[in-house]
Amino acid sequence: MKQLVIDFQKCNAGRDCAHECELECAIKVFKKDDPTLAALHIKAHEDGGGHAVICDQCGDCIVVCPSEALRRNKLGVVMLDKKVCVGCYMCIGFCEKGAFEYDPDWITPYKCTSCGVCVKVCPHGALQIVEVPEPAVRII
Amino acid sequence: MDQLVFDPSKVMAIDHTRRTEYLGALLAYRTGLRTLKEVAYTPSLPDRGYNNRSLYVNVDTLEVTEKPVTQQMKDVFIGGRGFGLYHLWNAVQPTTKWNDPENEIIISPGPVCGITQYAGTGKSLVVTLSPQTEIPIDSNVGGFFGPLLKFSGFDALELQGKSTKDVILFIDGVKGLIRIDEAPEGPVDSHVLGELLTHLYAENDADLPNVSVVSTGAAAEHSLIGMLNFSFYDRRRGCVRFKQAGRGGIGTVFRDKRIRAVVCRGPKVAGDLNHPADPETIARTGIKYHKEIREQDPHQCMMRRNGTAHIVEIMNAYDLLPVHNFQFGSHPDTHKIDSSYWQQRCTQTTVDGCWYGCSMACAKGADGVVLKTGPYQGHMVTVDGPEYENAAGLGSNCGVFDPDYLLELNFYCDTYGICTITYGTLTAFIMECYQRGILNKERTGGLELTWGNAEADLEMMHQMARGTGFGKVAGLGVKKMKAHFIAQGWGDPQLINDIGMENKGLEYSQYMSKESLAQQGGYALTNKGPQHDEAWLIFMDMVNKQLPTFEAKAEALYYFPLFRTWFGLNGFCKLPWNDVVPADNSSQPEPQKVPEHVQNYVDLFTATTGIKITKEDLIMQSARVYNFQRVFNIRMGKGLRLHDAAPYRSLGPVTREEYESRTERYDKQLLDELGIDPAGKSTEEKMALHRTWRTDRFSQLMDSVYTRRGWTLDGVPTLERLRELGLDAFPEVVAVVKQFI
Numbered sequence: 001m002k003q004l005v006i007d008f009q010k011c012n013a014g015r016d017c018a019h020e021c022e023l024e025c026a027i028k029v030f031k032k033d034d035p036t037l038a039a040l041h042i043k044a045h046e047d048g049g050g051h052a053v054i055c056d057q058c059g060d061c062i063v064v065c066p067s068e069a070l071r072r073n074k075l076g077v078v079m080l081d082k083k084v085c086v087g088c089y090m091c092i093g094f095c096e097k098g099a100f101e102y103d104p105d106w107i108t109p110y111k112c113t114s115c116g117v118c119v120k121v122c123p124h125g126a127l128q129i130v131e132v133p134e135p136a137v138r139i140i
Numbered sequence: 141m142d143q144l145v146f147d148p149s150k151v152m153a154i155d156h157t158r159r160t161e162y163l164g165a166l167l168a169y170r171t172g173l174r175t176l177k178e179v180a181y182t183p184s185l186p187d188r189g190y191n192n193r194s195l196y197v198n199v200d201t202l203e204v205t206e207k208p209v210t211q212q213m214k215d216v217f218i219g220g221r222g223f224g225l226y227h228l229w230n231a232v233q234p235t236t237k238w239n240d241p242e243n244e245i246i247i248s249p250g251p252v253c254g255i256t257q258y259a260g261t262g263k264s265l266v267v268t269l270s271p272q273t274e275i276p277i278d279s280n281v282g283g284f285f286g287p288l289l290k291f292s293g294f295d296a297l298e299l300q301g302k303s304t305k306d307v308i309l310f311i312d313g314v315k316g317l318i319r320i321d322e323a324p325e326g327p328v329d330s331h332v333l334g335e336l337l338t339h340l341y342a343e344n345d346a347d348l349p350n351v352s353v354v355s356t357g358a359a360a361e362h363s364l365i366g367m368l369n370f371s372f373y374d375r376r377r378g379c380v381r382f383k384q385a386g387r388g389g390i391g392t393v394f395r396d397k398r399i400r401a402v403v404c405r406g407p408k409v410a411g412d413l414n415h416p417a418d419p420e421t422i423a424r425t426g427i428k429y430h431k432e433i434r435e436q437d438p439h440q441c442m443m444r445r446n447g448t449a450h451i452v453e454i455m456n457a458y459d460l461l462p463v464h465n466f467q468f469g470s471h472p473d474t475h476k477i478d479s480s481y482w483q484q485r486c487t488q489t490t491v492d493g494c495w496y497g498c499s500m501a502c503a504k505g506a507d508g509v510v511l512k513t514g515p516y517q518g519h520m521v522t523v524d525g526p527e528y529e530n531a532a533g534l535g536s537n538c539g540v541f542d543p544d545y546l547l548e549l550n551f552y553c554d555t556y557g558i559c560t561i562t563y564g565t566l567t568a569f570i571m572e573c574y575q576r577g578i579l580n581k582e583r584t585g586g587l588e589l590t591w592g593n594a595e596a597d598l599e600m601m602h603q604m605a606r607g608t609g610f611g612k613v614a615g616l617g618v619k620k621m622k623a624h625f626i627a628q629g630w631g632d633p634q635l636i637n638d639i640g641m642e643n644k645g646l647e648y649s650q651y652m653s654k655e656s657l658a659q660q661g662g663y664a665l666t667n668k669g670p671q672h673d674e675a676w677l678i679f680m681d682m683v684n685k686q687l688p689t690f691e692a693k694a695e696a697l698y699y700f701p702l703f704r705t706w707f708g709l710n711g712f713c714k715l716p717w718n719d720v721v722p723a724d725n726s727s728q729p730e731p732q733k734v735p736e737h738v739q740n741y742v743d744l745f746t747a748t749t750g751i752k753i754t755k756e757d758l759i760m761q762s763a764r765v766y767n768f769q770r771v772f773n774i775r776m777g778k779g780l781r782l783h784d785a786a787p788y789r790s791l792g793p794v795t796r797e798e799y800e801s802r803t804e805r806y807d808k809q810l811l812d813e814l815g816i817d818p819a820g821k822s823t824e825e826k827m828a829l830h831r832t833w834r835t836d837r838f839s840q841l842m843d844s845v846y847t848r849r850g851w852t853l854d855g856v857p858t859l860e861r862l863r864e865l866g867l868d869a870f871p872e873v874v875a876v877v878k879q880f881i
Contacts, residue, residue, distance in 0.1 A: 037350075065491070066411075066491045066493055066496050066497065067349075068375050085410075085411070087257065087410060087412065088256040088257055088496045088497030089257050089411075089430060090430050090497060091426075093429070093499060094499070096434075096696070102423055102427065104419070104423070107410060108411070139146075139488045140444075140488060
């Protein structure tokens with residue numbers, strides 16, 4: 001399955017860039033000029049280093065979705081069918097990575113779909129889409 | 141007790157998509173329908189939780205009309221159970237009986253019902269005059285009907301009249317039509333009928349989740365204990381499942397009206413159909429709660445794995461599980477029917493909420509059950525649950541510890557339209573009567589109803605569905621059976637009255653109250669009868685020891701019935717309130733109230749309706765409806781102190797065996813509580829001392845609770861209390877009370 005990964009050897013958690021990845025995601029994917037609405041978030045730690053909030057396509061959200069609105073596409077990426085989604089946000093509450101998000105302007109939630117628009121704009125080349133095996137389905 | 145650890149590798153490999161199908165009769169059913177009435181209407185969606193209109197249908201005259209939901213209705217009665225009681229009050233007279241045409245069945249979801257972001261928000265409340273208690277009964281039920289009714293444009297549905305032929309009421313909230321169809325000859329049992337009608341009224345397969353069917357089963361025609369099944373379409377299983385409006389015989393009223401089914405087809409559900417005032421607060425509160433379930437449930441009740449059956453082993457460990465008609469509190473075979481078994485037997489790879497967004501997901505299902513008896517022998521079915529009440533009522537209370545038979549009893553109760561709680565308690569009573577010679581094989585028509593005889597138990601249930609044999613007697617319920625057995629001269633009247641576990645005509649649900657004074661009141665000092673949804677205090681009292689004093693118990697019997705009433709006004713399920721609690725709950729003030737969750741409910745109501753309330757307002761909202769219901773009972777000739785009397789089995793040990801099963805505890809109570817040295821006294825002498833003490837203690841509890849509730853010592857709400865609640869605006873309510881003060 002396609003998965004977005006970040007290399008913190010190259011990424012300095014936004015300290016020496018303009019969070020181009022988040023901004024590009026917000027503009028290109030969500031048509032909003034607001035990086036807080038992106039589907040990935042790079043967080044700097046006070047004591048150095050950082051972490052990224054990104055969907056790793058683990059599929060836990062598929063298990064808990066009551067309307068079967070979440071399915072893997074042929075690339076293995078977990079996709080939300082907005083027409084089927086009932087806006088219950090269980091996917092958000094049950095995501096251990098905090099990668100599923102909610103915008104008050106929308107009824108349906110959103111997350112990273114490994115589309116790669118962020119990869120192209122990272123000035124440090126820290127982001128890439130990799131191919132990894134699908135994890136086993138968990139009972140949640 | 142050690143926390144049970146879920147082991148996924150032990151879950152039985154059962155295909156949850158396989159079962160017997162009944163769609164072969166679909167074409168015949170479709171062609172056999174005859175439309176009696178069709179009315180066009182304009183569908184609407186709620187605004188801030190209300191459509192401001194309700195639907196009235198008379199199945200005799202075929203009148204179909206809309207009624208406005210007034211501001212006064214919303215201010216005083218809120219919705220759900222409140223609307224049900226309001227409509228019923230206006231429909232009936234003090235002389236009305238359950239099977240009179242003017243009796244109504246009202247289904248109302250409540251303003252918050254239908255949001256999808258918080259757990260347990262798909263409930264509707266069903267209200268009618270009960271065949272068992274002859275006063276209003278209310279039942280809180282899941283499934284999709286309530287939300288779909290709201291999204292079709294109605295805050296309540298009133299069903300009145302008695303048809304001369306079987307009818308199906310169909311509400312199409314997409315096309316905007318209401319149709320009354322004469323039903324063709326065909327199945328009445330819910331697992332068949334529900335599947336047929338869901339497919340019949342859905343436009344296509346994608347539409348199946350947008351259809352919900354209310355139905356009952358064959359036993360509702362021949363007993364007073366019929367219940368209603370509310371369906372929902374389980375996408376992963378690919379089948380129709382049911383939740384039950386169980387208590388008090390609502391299904392019996394339904395069939396007495398010759399209603400075969402009520403079907404609602406609503407629009408495709410989305411997250412904003414309830415049009416709340418503040419969706420962001422609802423989203424934030426719901427997400428917070430979902431996270432709490434994810435983090436806490438695996439370490440607390442494991443509702444997602446076990447459903448409510450998780451407390452079978454807890455009740456057994458605390459000697460509170462009803463065994464052999466509430467005689468004993470534990471049994472060595474309980475492990476065969478506790479959650480360590482059910483979490484292996486129930487399918488764990490599906491989504492088990494009975495409405496969207498229920499992260500608690502307690503509606504477990506056992507798939508691949510092949511029936512051994514009855515008209516569906518050999519069929520493969522999915523059985524709901526079993527929930528705690530079913531495991532305890534159909535299981536331990538009747539001495540049935542075979543999980544396969546327990547599932548079969550559960551299945552047939554559901555499809556026949558029988559309340560599992562009622563059936564469990566009345567069968568336990570019958571089995572004890574059999575044990576004590578009050579009944580025998582001759583009197584039961586050949587049924588050997590000994591403890592644990594599941595075959596005879598099932599045959600009695602099949603008889604109930606056929607309306608034959610001793611099953612028909614059993615279907616009268618405990619109260620009428622007691623009178624029947626006494627009239628026949630079949631045993632000591634006092635013993636029969638002591639062991640028949642009913643109050644107001646309703647059978648006790650499955651908690652052993654004799655060791656918990658708080659639960660004794662929680663059962664008997666109720667509006668509708670002994671059902672734990674009003675005041676389930678046994679855990680608080682006996683397990684968590686949160687009600688140590690007499691005053692604390694009385695206060696709990698003021699607060700919790702009111703707090704729990706509120707769920708039924710708004711369309712909430714009670715379980716998400718305290719079947720998981722925040723990690724820091726025990727360090728909060730009044731942890732038994734789960735203060736963070738109370739605030740969630742306050743926030744959800746305000747965010748839905750736009751009406752700002754506090755937690756104190758919440759209690760006041762309930763108090764209006766609760767006291768109105770009490771006055772309603774009085775109006776119907778009940779509702780006084782004498783009607784709150786409890787059978788002695790619920791207060792203390794009736795028999796020598798019971799006493800001697802807990803000699804140490806009971807002897808210590810004589811010494812500590814009464815200052816009487818038990819040494820040298822016979823068991824009979826000690827039992828007599830206990831009886832006097834326990835009966836007197838219960839009477840004192842009544843005094844305290846009535847006073848705290850603002851009632852006279854006869855159980856009548858005072859005029860002052862009515863004024864505080866604003867119920868003095870209803871002269872008819874005041875007039876009822878004035879007769880007694």
